[in-house]
């Protein structure tokens with residue numbers, strides 16, 4: 001049961017009303033439960049930020065690391081014990097801004113972990129500064145006249161770096177969110193899901209969306225399913241979030257390649 005994975009004494013959640021983090025956490029725990037993974041064989045690793053608080057609420061093994069380093073710690077955990085299911089939770093600050101280098105190298109190595117990046121389009125915990133995914137022209141605490149940079153297409157970066165599975169979802173369509181997180185958990189090699197998620201307290205307020213519902217509508221208007229996006233031009237897709245499965249391949253994962261060398265060396269030593 002989902003409740004078995006939640007530390008009920010820690011409730012209510014720390015997150016603001018209208019925040020998408022709780023939606024994503026329940027989806028991850030539900031899909032872990034559906035797979036029957038025990039708490040002992042599951043590790044949830046986090047970094048810093050609002051989403052990085054998620055490990056506070058789970059009964060599985062957990063590891064709370066420094067900002068941007070969730071994937072570095074996950075690499076060590078997975079290599080030390082490849083039989084563990086390692087699920088890495090990162091925000092957009094943690095995942096692609098401060099931690100961007102770890103993300104591209106985990107994807108390049110095809111490390112056997114699942115990374116779920118909640119993209120709320122700004123640094124929520126520190127007060128709403130722009131991050132590497134903040135859309136151009138957005139208003140944040142550090143771009144009060146409009147953001148002049150382009151935000152990363154994180155899924156395109158991770159796909160180009162070599163991840164086996166890449167998908168994008170949002171917190172409005174929970175059935176699709178569950179499906180994509182489930183596919184990522186089942187996939188061998190590096191699997192990555194970016195979830196476009198509302199931060200009404202900062203991104204919403206700073207961009208003149210007075211209620212969480214308005215921000216949800218803003219997200220909904222910008223999410224385009226991959227099947228529809230393939231018939232749209234680059235200009236039409238500018239500022240949009242293409243959702244669904246964006247990469248699905250079966251390259252050998254890092255732990256398998258690493259184990260093969262260990263096996264070979266042990267065999268040579270015993271001959």
Ligand code: SF4
Pocket residue numbers: 014015016018019020021050051120124125198199200201202
């Ligand atoms: S500041 Fe934003 S991201 Fe952080 S808990 Fe509040 S709504 Fe969620």
